[in-house]
Amino acid sequence: MTTRTLEWIIERALFLCAALSVLTTAGIIAVLAIETYEFLREVPVLDFLTGTEWTPLFSNQKFGVLPLVVGTMLVSSIAMVVALPMGLLSAIYLSEYSPSGFRRVVKPVLEILAGVPTVVYGYFALTFVTPLLQQVFPTLSGFNALSPGLVMGLMILPLVSSLSEDAMRAVPQGLREGSYALGATRMQTALRVVVPSAFSGITAAFILAVSRAIGETMIVAIAAGQQPRLTGNPFVPIETMTAYIVQVSLGDTPQGTIEYRTIFAVGMLLFLMTFTLNLISTWLRERFREEYA
Amino acid sequence: MRKHADLIFQMVSLSALLVALAALAALVFDIVSDGAGRLSFQFLTSIASRNAEDAGVYHALMGSIWVIALTGALALPIGVAAAIFLEEYGSRSGTARFIELNISNLAAVPSIIYGLLGLGLFVRLMGMGQSVLAGSATLALLALPVVIMSTREALRTVPNSIREGSYALGATKWQTIWNQVLPMAMPGVLTGLILALSRAIGETAPLITIGALTYIPFAPDSIWSKFTVLPIQVFNWVSRPQPEFKANAAAGILVLMVLLLSMNAIAIVVRDRQQRRGRI
Amino acid sequence: MTLDGSSTVFPISEAVAEEFQKSNQGVNVTVGISGTGGGFQKFCRGEIDIADASRPISASEVEACGKSGIEFIEMPVAYDGIAIAVNPKAAWADKITVAELKTLFAPEAQGQVKKWNQVRASWPDREIHLFGAGVDSGTYDYFTEAIMGKAKASRGDFTSSEDDNVLVQGISNDELALGFLPFGYYEENAARLKLVPVDDEQADNGGGAVLPSPDTIKTGTYQPLSRPVFIYVSKKAADRPEVQKFVEFFMTNAETLVREVNYVGLGPEIYGMVSDRFAKRHTGSVFSGQNTVGVTIDQLLSKERAQ
Numbered sequence: 080m081t082t083r084t085l086e087w088i089i090e091r092a093l094f095l096c097a098a099l100s101v102l103t104t105a106g107i108i109a110v111l112a113i114e115t116y117e118f119l120r121e122v123p124v125l126d127f128l129t130g131t132e133w134t135p136l137f138s139n140q141k142f143g144v145l146p147l148v149v150g151t152m153l154v155s156s157i158a159m160v161v162a163l164p165m166g167l168l169s170a171i172y173l174s175e176y177s178p179s180g181f182r183r184v185v186k187p188v189l190e191i192l193a194g195v196p197t198v199v200y201g202y203f204a205l206t207f208v209t210p211l212l213q214q215v216f217p218t219l220s221g222f223n224a225l226s227p228g229l230v231m232g233l234m235i236l237p238l239v240s241s242l243s244e245d246a247m248r249a250v251p252q253g254l255r256e257g258s259y260a261l262g263a264t265r266m267q268t269a270l271r272v273v274v275p276s277a278f279s280g281i282t283a284a285f286i287l288a289v290s291r292a293i294g295e296t297m298i299v300a301i302a303a304g305q306q307p308r309l310t311g312n313p314f315v316p317i318e319t320m321t322a323y324i325v326q327v328s329l330g331d332t333p334q335g336t337i338e339y340r341t342i343f344a345v346g347m348l349l350f351l352m353t354f355t356l357n358l359i360s361t362w363l364r365e366r367f368r369e370e371y372a
Numbered sequence: 373m374r375k376h377a378d379l380i381f382q383m384v385s386l387s388a389l390l391v392a393l394a395a396l397a398a399l400v401f402d403i404v405s406d407g408a409g410r411l412s413f414q415f416l417t418s419i420a421s422r423n424a425e426d427a428g429v430y431h432a433l434m435g436s437i438w439v440i441a442l443t444g445a446l447a448l449p450i451g452v453a454a455a456i457f458l459e460e461y462g463s464r465s466g467t468a469r470f471i472e473l474n475i476s477n478l479a480a481v482p483s484i485i486y487g488l489l490g491l492g493l494f495v496r497l498m499g500m501g502q503s504v505l506a507g508s509a510t511l512a513l514l515a516l517p518v519v520i521m522s523t524r525e526a527l528r529t530v531p532n533s534i535r536e537g538s539y540a541l542g543a544t545k546w547q548t549i550w551n552q553v554l555p556m557a558m559p560g561v562l563t564g565l566i567l568a569l570s571r572a573i574g575e576t577a578p579l580i581t582i583g584a585l586t587y588i589p590f591a592p593d594s595i596w597s598k599f600t601v602l603p604i605q606v607f608n609w610v611s612r613p614q615p616e617f618k619a620n621a622a623a624g625i626l627v628l629m630v631l632l633l634s635m636n637a638i639a640i641v642v643r644d645r646q647q648r649r650g651r652i
Numbered sequence: 653m654t655l656d657g658s659s660t661v662f663p664i665s666e667a668v669a670e671e672f673q674k675s676n677q678g679v680n681v682t683v684g685i686s687g688t689g690g691g692f693q694k695f696c697r698g699e700i701d702i703a704d705a706s707r708p709i710s711a712s713e714v715e716a717c718g719k720s721g722i723e724f725i726e727m728p729v730a731y732d733g734i735a736i737a738v739n740p741k742a743a744w745a746d747k748i749t750v751a752e753l754k755t756l757f758a759p760e761a762q763g764q765v766k767k768w769n770q771v772r773a774s775w776p777d778r779e780i781h782l783f784g785a786g787v788d789s790g791t792y793d794y795f796t797e798a799i800m801g802k803a804k805a806s807r808g809d810f811t812s813s814e815d816d817n818v819l820v821q822g823i824s825n826d827e828l829a830l831g832f833l834p835f836g837y838y839e840e841n842a843a844r845l846k847l848v849p850v851d852d853e854q855a856d857n858g859g860g861a862v863l864p865s866p867d868t869i870k871t872g873t874y875q876p877l878s879r880p881v882f883i884y885v886s887k888k889a890a891d892r893p894e895v896q897k898f899v900e901f902f903m904t905n906a907e908t909l910v911r912e913v914n915y916v917g918l919g920p921e922i923y924g925m926v927s928d929r930f931a932k933r934h935t936g937s938v939f940s941g942q943n944t945v946g947v948t949i950d951q952l953l954s955k956e957r958a959q
Contacts, residue, residue, distance in 0.1 A: 092453065093492070094461070096454040097455075100478055111488065137804075137807075139807075168388035172388070185393070196603055199606075199629070203399050205821075209825070220781060220825065222822055264378035265379040271602050291482075324484055353485075354477065357477055360480075361477070527812075598682065
């Protein structure tokens with residue numbers, strides 16, 4: 080075999096490895112779609128998407144996914160209320176105010192926050208945060224949306240902070256200096272010049288954070304409860320889409336039953352939601368990168 | 373007036389940062405105080421038990437080690453190969469761009485979706501069952517985007533002069549990569565792999581979905597064994613209401629965190645050594 | 653060797669497996685908690701050796717096993733009661749009748765019965781948060797059969813979990829919670845929960861509301877929520893020496909281990925009868941298809957002997 084042929088073979092082999100990522104995406108879509116298709120043959124799409132009762136495991140089966148979606152949204156919203164403002168403010172501080180020594184110490188610490196396994200956050204939510212909150216709100220149930228929501232916000236904060244900071248640091252120093260030259264304070268510069276310039280990057284960060292919150296599993300599986308419920312009340316047990324998948328996986332559901340298919344149908348919905356958000360976020364970041372090419 | 377507003381704003385944003393750090397400190401303090409007392413040699417070498425005092429992490433620890441080792445063995449060659457293709461061969465072709473788009477999307481897919489993929493594909497379709505192999509294959513897919521992206525970064529740091537010098541001496545593309553570029557990029561590649569694995573070792577949801585069990589009284593003895601891992605053992609203990617198990621869960625978390633921090637430390641050491649070497 | 657099934661029976665099987673493996677190092681025993689229904693499905697597919705069950709095997713499950721050629725040896729291993737528990741702060745919950753439980757958990761209650769005072773007017777005008785065993789569990793089947801009169805008939809909007817620990821967590825942390833769970837799990841967590849006596853409104857077996865206790869469960873005065881729990885051993889698996897040793901170990905140590913995990917032993921006489929069944933490899937079910945609500949084990953086993 081000539082070197083030429085060998086080189087060609089190697090290049091093909093390398094290509095296949097790279098193409099595996101495409102196969103993975105295709106695999107995810109295929110696995111989810113096949114089971115979802117079978118599911119939708121028995122349950123009309125409209126019932127699934129707009130129904131308000133989710134009791135697929137009971138004898139009186141109802142397949143309306145809204146309680147799970149609302150549960151997910153409730154926890155994620157609480158997380159965003161924590162992570163977005165605090166993350167952005169932290170980023171502004173690190174990017175516009177902090178001395179470099181401080182930043183050098185703090186950034187790795189924030190990285191640690193991001194690297195902690197989510198089961199640890201779940202433990203923290205159930206054993207520390209919930210009892211603490213129950214002292215402030217005695218009517219708070221042991222399983223609720225508030226505690227995991229707050230902890231999830233903490234988990235996502237470093238993501239928002241570091242991505243926003245990247246976006247702000249990419250704003251040319253010249254813009255800042257121009258602003259200072261005109262006599263603006265750091266706050267005015269930050270809020271009126273830097274943030275607006277980094278706007279797409281910051282929005283991309285926010286959207287990615289929402290996507291992360293929606294897809295988060297262990298914190299809610301441990302602390303939020305297993306009761307699908309259409310409610311905006313953060314003090315009672317609820318169930319999220321991800322926690323439902325875990326609940327069914329912990330039991331035994333044989334392949335081919337409609338109960339088995341529900342986890343794929345819910346998974347498909349989850350995938351579509353996060354995929355759309357990720358695409359929007361990537362598009363925004365691309366657009367942002369072009370502005371400062 | 374403006375100066376005041378500026379100062380207040382500075383304080384506000386600093387406090388946001390400090391609150392986050394304080395919460396992290398609370399988390400660390402809570403876990404250490406709950407779990408440090410439970411850590412002992414006995415804890416590391418005992419198997420799970422219905423008695424909290426007797427229960428230990430041995431089998432979960434072994435399971436985690438088996439799974440991570442296999443995940444690394446699967447993800448490293450494939451990830452490096454993919455990165456080499458994209459970085460050295462791919463150029464700006466449409467296919468390469470499409471692949472890149474896939475990779476960056478996959479990096480953001482929730483881990484439980486990978487679990488569903490693993491369940492449908494590895495456990496059921498390919499018949500691997502609820503084995504270490506199925507778990508590792510699933511986690512390898514999860515880790516691939518990170519390995520690929522960090523390997524590409526590492527390859528980029530190799531100066532072009534190395535490549536050109538090699539071609540000038542008559543080497544083929546692959547010979548150049550294999551003999552010159554890759555060895556130089558290795559530290560960065562390994563750093564990326566270790567970071568990806570340190571994420572994987574904390575993953576719970578995908579392994580629960582593919583069926584890692586919670587009562588396993590033996591360590592894996594082959595890639596086809598059923599298994600459990602540290603985070604799932606912690607999850608199991610957290611779910612038990614008896615407060616003695618809370619201590620176990622916290623201690624289990626400490627073991628997990630020690631593993632994680634050691635892996636991160638190794639990655640940092642490897643990266644530092646490279647930075648001190650690689651000036652050409 | 654694989655066991656799987658009821659999360660109610662799990663503490664017993666786990667205890668036996670742990671003790672057994674101490675003296676039999678080479679044998680690997682795994683115990684899963686897929687729920688009684690899930691366990692039977694695996695059992696009748698030949699995937700596991702022993703099914704843990706908190707209710708007798710049903711007619712359709714007998715059929716499924718028949719089709720795959722799986723013969724089973726039915727062995728009761730303990731008594732269990734289903735306890736009704738509330739949070740210790742719920743002072744108003746002094747007792748509950750079967751009729752009231754039915755109001756709370758019936759299928760028609762879904763989305764409708766949301767407050768304590770909808771069940772009894774003197775109870776508070778506040779939300780009630782319901783918890784109960786998961787739908788794959790024998791506990792759920794037995795509870796619905798005993799209270800609603802029809803197995804698996806219940807509302808769907810309560811926190812339903814295969815993992816009884818979740819129920820204990822939920823009820824002990826929520827003032828407004830009420831749930832049904834295996835008595836064994838109550839005993840284990842007695843400080844965190846409050847037991848509610850149940851009145852079956854039948855005069856013939858102890859009037860008034862009865863609290864579950866090892867005594868009332870064994871003698872059958874805690875009705876209708878007392879029941880036997882079982883293991884079902886595959887006859888083919890019983891031919892393997894390690895499985896035989898395991899089952900024999902189970903029977904010999906059942907009374908102590910069962911008490912240790914807070915269940916109620918059957919008493920040496922009945923364990924003797926059950927061991928006998930196993931030794932003779934007596935297949936088929938005595939309990940299946942029978943309504944075991946209100947019947948004691950020795951009556952059924954003796955009935956079998958007489959046949």
